[in-house]
Amino acid sequence: MKNLLLFLKCIADENRLKILKLLLSGPYCVCQLQELLDKSQSSISQHLSYFKGLDLLNERQSSKWTYYSINRNEYDKYLADLIALNSKSLKELDLTDLEGKLKNLSAAEVIKNDGETIRSCCN
Incomplete structure (x- = not known):
């Protein structure tokens, strides 16, 4: 990263x-x-x-x-790393602190995409 x-x-x-x-x-x-x-x-x-x-x-x-x-x-390695950014987990990117914060994210509103709940959003 x-x-x-x-x-x-x-x-x-x-x-x-x-x-x-x-x-x-x-x-x-x-x-x-x-x-x-x-x-x-x-x-x-x-x-x-x-x-x-x-x-x-x-x-x-x-x-x-x-x-x-x-x-x-x-x-080409840098370009491949950039393209792979979407498919790598936060752990693979050494962003475990962010992963923990995501799990504890509290919010009021729900964001939906084609009727499917993606995540909540704050006011």
Whole structure:
């Protein structure tokens, strides 16, 4: 769960989302990303550090340049974790404290979906 949150925080930034989109299509060096995003070298490097921290980058050296692309294996794992969020139990997500609170939830009104009681809701 913690790594999924870090991934979501990483891509929640507009510039990092743009970088992600670019790097999914192929390798770019920092100077190319600078030009495309109209950002400084330090800004691009800082954004890339978020991806590095999550092991989302492949790096390839070519003379004095480093070209970055997305590590599809890791990226796909994060996407799979996000998709699986619906099917995992609170226990599997290490949210047992929330599970206990749900069991003790008291409320006044009943929420219904197609006539079936789902849960109660407070006033």
